[in-house]
Amino acid sequence: MKRSQLATTAPGPAGIDPAALTREQLLGWRCALCGTLLAGDRPLGTVTIAQGPTLTTYPLWACDPNCATEHAWRAAIGHAAGCEACRTGECATGQRLLDAYTAAFRQEREGGAG
């Protein structure tokens, strides 16, 4: 999904729209990509935001090692923790979430280098 870029903001790293970032994301409390509270983080680069005549540059942070992987993993274990069917290994939802995690992990390994 692409947002229209504001003229007053420089384009951020990794396709980030600085205008869409929250204060918590700018302050490095939350992932700049997905908004999750950061536990482990990795630097993404900086964005410069104009507030009136003042230009402020913020360093951005993202989930470490990878948003998609981490979120897929959290979704899978979060579901399994409260799911009876997952304990017997016969849960379609749990399997789907695990598959999503595996796919994200694989994609990261194979596609992350280039």
Ligand SMILES: [Zn+2]
């Ligand atoms: Zn993230």
Ligand SMILES: [Zn+2]
């Ligand atoms: Zn389940």
